[in-house]
Amino acid sequence: MxxxxxxxxxxxxxxxxxxxxxxxxxxxxxxxxxxxxxxxxxxxxxxxxxxxxxxSKEKLFDIIMTETMQGFLTSIMEILNDEKTTFEKKIEIIVGNYIDLLIEQPDIPLFVLSELRANPETLVSRISNKKVLMKSVFIMQFQQQIKAGKIAPIHPLHFIMNMLGMVVFPFVGSPMLKSIGDLKQKEFDELMQQRKKLIPKWVNAMLKIK
Amino acid sequence: MxxxxxxxxxxxxxxxxxxxxxxxxxxxxxxxxxxxxxxxxxxxxxxxxxxxxxxSKEKLFDIIMTETMQGFLTSIMEILNDEKTTFEKKIEIIVGNYIDLLIEQPDIPLFVLSELRANPETLVSRISNKKVLMKSVFIMQFQQQIKAGKIAPIHPLHFIMNMLGMVVFPFVGSPMLKSIGDLKQKEFDELMQQRKKLIPKWVNAMLKIK
DNA sequence: AAGTATTTTAATCATTTGATTAAAAAGATA
DNA sequence: TATCTTTTTAATCAAATGATTAAAATACTT
CATH class of the missing domain: 1.10.10.60 (Homeodomain-like)
Structure with missing residues (x-):
């Protein structure tokens, strides 16, 4: 049976x-x-x-997709909602963790983004509580920094786009980037290691620009 | 016949x-x-x-893919190799042109990146002269800025990744971003318009960080 | 207009692919 | 060991899909 x-x-x-x-x-x-x-x-x-x-293929896929998103999101939401870490520290942790994750599983972003394009309604609902990210401690801290005049007043999504873009894009575009830069996998990974330290610095510099 | x-x-x-x-x-x-x-x-x-x-489906696809890459690359290579424009000006033009293009054809990046993943060898050769980008006037200007001490000495690919990441990622991840930010298409497009001016500023700020 | 070449259509093929079935194999239970 | 349950296999099905064919329709040439 x-x-x-x-x-x-x-x-x-x-x-x-x-x-x-x-x-x-x-x-x-x-x-x-x-x-x-x-x-x-x-x-x-x-x-x-x-x-x-x-x-069925579809049921198996749904399981894989759910687990993939879960593993991806829960870990990050914990970081984002940690009351004890500062805004700047959170950036460091997120960037570092994400890059480590992507070095081990570089196919995930393009997988998620592609299936999200093919099926926006279904998958977006899987992220459930839409506004959960925008109401995180992280975003609250971002808003406070703006009020305190420590960073420029921009839409938080700009910031999310920039950070995610800098972290994720290299992996999404790695075949192209490795080709145009004539890089072996090892050299590419070295650049990614550098980025763990560089991106937080860059992001902070950007945030100061008015 | x-x-x-x-x-x-x-x-x-x-x-x-x-x-x-x-x-x-x-x-x-x-x-x-x-x-x-x-x-x-x-x-x-x-x-x-x-x-x-x-x-055949495959032959038709090859034609579409070639034309897509062509239209994508030739326009940008002209900009990159223009001797008359400064480094900073090139950044403005590239960012502005790319965002305008992507607002009109937002599916292109994920399409190209996905097919590139599925078929790296074939497509990468289509970009032909691998090092053509890394030997452009743009990259030469980048190296000169480093020598002149005007920007920090980083691998040019970091810079490419950052600029492309900030420009392209929002479109690749638009379903997700629109969902978590609770944005309508119009609001999303407005953010993209803002980014045409913001990204060059951000990029320049980043380049100064040592 | 007649004849020829080109374009379009409906019907059909052959292969791929997701899924099922019935039977065999392996494992558990008494 | 004998019986029952669970797991695995080989064979097969049905639908989807890329492609072809022969005939019909249209356009072109003289």
Missing amino acids: KPTKTKPAADHSTEEKIKNAARSVFHKKGYAATRTRDIAEEAGINLALLNYYFR | KPTKTKPAADHSTEEKIKNAARSVFHKKGYAATRTRDIAEEAGINLALLNYYFR
């Missing part, structure tokens, strides 16, 4: 193998370009097992 | 209709998620005509 909706055993080896393979292939090729056979092969299992454990 | 390899008439209406539809659909959904039937429907033509004029 087929597995019940309530998971029988948490770490069932085959189920995990399939999920790991699915994560890898979906992240690399996206939903549309992924064949369930690709996943089965990557997992080293019979194709039918995929449907046996996950019912 | 089928059309010869040397185009018979440049603006053949049907051929153009197909290409326009293909450009629109490919840009929006990417290669894998696009069905030739989608293109035919969008163009209002019989499916067989697509193969009659372009032989």
